[in-house]
Amino acid sequence: MRIAEGRRPPARILRSRPGGVVPILVILAALLVLLTIRQPDFLAPPSLMSFLGRSAPIILLAAGQYFVIVSGEFDLSVGSLVTAQVVVAARLIDSEPSRTWPVIGLLLAFGAAVGLVNGLVTTRLGVPSFITTLGMFLILVGAVYLWSDGAPKGGLTEEFRRFGRRAFEDVPLVGRVPYALLVLLAVAGLAVLLTRSDFGRNLLAVGGNPRTAELSGVRVWRAKTMAFVVSGLAAAVAAILIGGYSGVSFQAGAGLEFGAITAVVLGGVALGGGRGSVAGAMLGALTLETLFALMNFYGVSGALKSTAQGAIILLAVAVPSVRSSSR
Amino acid sequence: MSTALPLPAGRTAPGVFVALALTLAAGWLIVTIDGGRLFSQPTIVSLLHVAAGLGLVAVGQTLVIIGGSLDLSVAYVISLSTLVTAQTMAGSDGALLPAVSLTLAVSAAIGFLNGLLVTKARVNAFIATVGVGLLLKGFLDSGYDGPAGETAPALVRSLGYQRVGPVPVSFLLLLAVAGAAWFVLARTRFGHHLIAVGGDPEVARLSGVRNDRVLVTAHVLCALCAGLAGIYLASRLGSGAPRVGTEGLYDLESVAAVVLGGTALAGGRGGVAGTIGGVLLLASIDAIFNQLDVDAFFKQVIRGVIIVAAVAVYARRTLRKAAF
Numbered sequence: 209m210r211i212a213e214g215r216r217p218p219a220r221i222l223r224s225r226p227g228g229v230v231p232i233l234v235i236l237a238a239l240l241v242l243l244t245i246r247q248p249d250f251l252a253p254p255s256l257m258s259f260l261g262r263s264a265p266i267i268l269l270a271a272g273q274y275f276v277i278v279s280g281e282f283d284l285s286v287g288s289l290v291t292a293q294v295v296v297a298a299r300l301i302d303s304e305p306s307r308t309w310p311v312i313g314l315l316l317a318f319g320a321a322v323g324l325v326n327g328l329v330t331t332r333l334g335v336p337s338f339i340t341t342l343g344m345f346l347i348l349v350g351a352v353y354l355w356s357d358g359a360p361k362g363g364l365t366e367e368f369r370r371f372g373r374r375a376f377e378d379v380p381l382v383g384r385v386p387y388a389l390l391v392l393l394a395v396a397g398l399a400v401l402l403t404r405s406d407f408g409r410n411l412l413a414v415g416g417n418p419r420t421a422e423l424s425g426v427r428v429w430r431a432k433t434m435a436f437v438v439s440g441l442a443a444a445v446a447a448i449l450i451g452g453y454s455g456v457s458f459q460a461g462a463g464l465e466f467g468a469i470t471a472v473v474l475g476g477v478a479l480g481g482g483r484g485s486v487a488g489a490m491l492g493a494l495t496l497e498t499l500f501a502l503m504n505f506y507g508v509s510g511a512l513k514s515t516a517q518g519a520i521i522l523l524a525v526a527v528p529s530v531r532s533s534s535r
Numbered sequence: 536m537s538t539a540l541p542l543p544a545g546r547t548a549p550g551v552f553v554a555l556a557l558t559l560a561a562g563w564l565i566v567t568i569d570g571g572r573l574f575s576q577p578t579i580v581s582l583l584h585v586a587a588g589l590g591l592v593a594v595g596q597t598l599v600i601i602g603g604s605l606d607l608s609v610a611y612v613i614s615l616s617t618l619v620t621a622q623t624m625a626g627s628d629g630a631l632l633p634a635v636s637l638t639l640a641v642s643a644a645i646g647f648l649n650g651l652l653v654t655k656a657r658v659n660a661f662i663a664t665v666g667v668g669l670l671l672k673g674f675l676d677s678g679y680d681g682p683a684g685e686t687a688p689a690l691v692r693s694l695g696y697q698r699v700g701p702v703p704v705s706f707l708l709l710l711a712v713a714g715a716a717w718f719v720l721a722r723t724r725f726g727h728h729l730i731a732v733g734g735d736p737e738v739a740r741l742s743g744v745r746n747d748r749v750l751v752t753a754h755v756l757c758a759l760c761a762g763l764a765g766i767y768l769a770s771r772l773g774s775g776a777p778r779v780g781t782e783g784l785y786d787l788e789s790v791a792a793v794v795l796g797g798t799a800l801a802g803g804r805g806g807v808a809g810t811i812g813g814v815l816l817l818a819s820i821d822a823i824f825n826q827l828d829v830d831a832f833f834k835q836v837i838r839g840v841i842i843v844a845a846v847a848v849y850a851r852r853t854l855r856k857a858a859f
Contacts, residue, residue: 282661334850335843336800338607338661342787343843350835358832466669479662515673522666526656 229488232475236495239502246505253382261375261386262453263497265290265446268392269464270471270493271399271486272442275408275435277472280415280481281330281337283436285344286443286468289322290461292352293447295360298456302362312368315444322348323440327433345465353458360456372452388449395445399486402438411435415481463514470517471496473524496520551796551812558816562823571826578822579701584771586818587705588764590811592785593792594709594716595760597810600793601720602753603733603802604653604660609761609789610780611671612645616765618675618775621684628689639762645671646758650751668786679777686769695770705767709811712760717807729753733802761785784838791842792817794849817841 243250250256269286276283293315300314301307326344330337371391375384402408410431413421422428443461450460475492477484500513559573566573592609599606616638623634645667652663686695697704720726728749731739740746768779780786790800795813798805820841824834 329843329847333847335846336850339787339790339846340843343839346784346787346839346842347836350832350839354830354832354836466665479659509677511677512673514669514676518666518669518671518673521662521669522652522656522658525658525662525666526652 228476229485229491232488232491232495235474236491236498239495239498243498243502243505246502250501254384257375257382257384257386257389259497259501260392260494261388263494264386264388264392265449265453266464266467266471266497267490267493268395268442268446268449269468270475270489271396272439272446273465273468273472274399274475274477274484274486274489275402275411275438276337276432277469277477277479278415278481278484279411279432279435280418281432281435282469283323283326283341283439284338284465284469285322285326285341285348286439286446287461287464287466288345288348288352289319289440289443290447290450290464291458292348292461293318293444294451294456294460295352295356295458297368297447297451298360298364299356299362301365301368303365305365305367308365308367312448315447316441319440319442319444319447320437321440322443323437324433326440327436330436331429331432341465360458362456364451364456368448369452369455372449372454374452388453391445391449395442396490399490403486407431407434412482415478415483417482466514466517467496468493470520473521479525551809551816554795555812555816555819558819558823562819562826566823566826569827573823573826576701578826580698580703581825582818582822583701583703583706585821586814587703587709588767588771588783589785589788589792589817590706590709590814591712591760591764591767592789593796593810593814594713594807595757596789597793597796597798597805597807598716598720598729598753598760599660599750599757600790600798600800601733601802601805602729602750603736604750604753605790605800606646606649606664606754606757606761607661607786607790608645608649608664608668608671609757609764610783610786611668611675612642612758612761613765613768613780613783613785614675614777615645615671615780616642616762617769617772617779618679618683618777620766620769621686621773621775624685624687624690626685626687628687631687631690634687635766638766639759642758642762642765643755646755647751649758650754653754654747654750672781675777679775682772682774682776684769684775686773686775690766690770691773693770694767695773705770708763708767712763713807713811716756720806725749725752730803733804735803787842788817788838791845794846797849800846800850 240251250259269290273283273286296318297311297315300311322344326337326340329335329340371387375386377384379385410421410426413424413426414428414431418428446464447461454460471493472484472489473479473492474495475484475488475490477489496517499516503512503516504510563573572578592613596606596609619638619641620634623637624630649664649667652658652667653660656663658666694705694708699707720730728739728744731742731744732746732749736746764785765780769775772779792813793805793810794800795816796805796809796811798809824837829837
């Protein structure tokens with residue numbers, strides 16, 4: 209039911225494809241300038257490095273969400289998945305160092321399994337993804353409260369937490385490099401490789417026009433299900449970093465799903481699928497975090513974050529749709 | 536997935552009423568074995584109270600979904616409405632009418648915004664209403680930590696707690712609103728246009744329907760229903776509650792009730808009667824769980840499973856194509 213868009217001639221200066229990363233780089237640069245005016249040493253290596261480390265989880269979630277959104281679906285379960293992972297990790301590890309690695313393996317499997325269920329219910333049972341993943345949200349939050357009787361139990365080991373809060377010290381030039389940043393770079397590399405693979409290309413085709421993709425031999429349901437699995441895995445890695453950085457709580461992942469979706473939209477990825485890049489999505493997340501840092505420095509209440517997200521989503525979607533019809 | 540298996544031409548699927556009867560029968564049996572009573576007066580009254588709140592939202596949701604749209608901002612509209620109502624009243628009966636009018640005006644304005652975004656800015660309904668919901672969430676989160684304002688005692692006594700036999704006044708209000716919505720859909724030009732727009736927007740447009748105007752009206756009506764639900768909740772709680780809409784899951788549950796009632800998520804098919812059946816079904820499940828003293832968290836898990844499963848059952852039969 210989507211109507212093909214008559215593409216306008218590109219603007220003269222920014223010869224950006226729709227879904228290109230140029231607009232988001234411009235916004236990011238502008239925000240960074242504003243930020244340095246207010247906080248001159250923000251771009252100095254120590255604060256920049258720790259900012260990037262702190263932003264790693266949301267960037268990972270945006271990368272995962274990219275795969276789902278570009279295939280034409282939504283994953284609203286990632287926030288609750290992060291919460292569930294953190295609480296499960298604390299209870300299973302129970303401050304016992306030897307359990308760290310097995311539990312990390314288990315978390316990744318758990319994330320993949322949740323993604324698999326989301327994907328199969330959406331594709332095989334024909335349930336709209338926002339209902340599937342909101343249902344999963346209820347199930348995960350309810351289950352995790354039920355399992356822990358209303359208060360998180362156990363504890364994380366130092367070995368587990370170091371990914372989220374430790375860093376390589378005394379690196380030449382930059383000082384300290386958070387582990388989280390290295391995890392982020394590794395996953396980002398993987399994500400870019402994934403978008404260049406057959407899977408990534410198929411996914412764009414599926415999001416652009418499922419019917420055409422199906423007729424050209426792409427198994428739409430398999431591609432979409434894989435996208436949900438990737439999102440679940442990204443949430444697992446993000447949960448490991450968040451658990452390390454801010455510890456165990458039922459609020460660990462609250463609202464992250466909307467953060468990730470906002471970031472993806474901001475990065476020029478078309479909701480409804482078919483257009484955009486994973487690099488744009490991750491830059492979108494970085495831009496969103498920069499905006500939140502800016503709001504923080506200017507003394508804006510943190511509670512207004514969701515208003516900012518809502519405004520960004522509406523603007524980012526409404527403005528381009530003057531050019532293309534997506535309804 | 537895109538193969539259509541259209542329902543017979545009948546207006547509503549009676550399936551939901553069969554499911555309701557079966558659920559009540561099974562629930563009655565289990566509760567009785569457990570040593571409780573499902574059909575005692577207090578249980579029925581509380582069931583109807585739950586149904587009244589959810590039902591008001593779901594009737595509005597039915598209108599937008601029939602039009603091929605969706606409103607996920609209702610939960611925040613409800614929370615906001617309880618606050619506008621209770622704070623304007625500030626405990627005085629004299630401010631009752633101004634407060635109710637103001638609440639409905641605010642709700643209608645939000646619905647109007649939703650409608651404009653969906654039609655004029657051509658934003659996908661899911662995204663548009665989630666975006667508006669986030670705007671409202673930010674306002675609620677930054678402005679309120681807990682209950683605020685005080686509902687007029689007259690409203691608490693009447694809409695909140697008064698009843699005729701076992702039937703609360705609020706449930707009668709729901710029946711009135713549902714009746715009006717049924718009349719609008721079945722007997723008025725706007726109703727027929729709405730169904731046409733939801734069925735096939737292009738055909739409707741070519742037949743001379745002003746799609747945008749129809750959809751904006753549907754969104755305003757939906758938000759008004761959510762506003763009414765907010766007024767009702769304010770009269771139950773005695774004050775404004777900034778999280779009542781989201782914690783009550785009114786967004787997801789209203790969509791679930793509509794789908795359970797046989798209205799197609801893709802639009803163009805369905806009706807209010809089925810929605811009321813869906814609402815009663817969800818409220819009955821809730822009442823049965825309460826009678827069985829099921830753990831609140833376990834209840835939430837089951838709610839999630841039921842909603843997804845219910846939509847899956849109907850999706851297999853009616854899904855033409857996912858809404859996006």
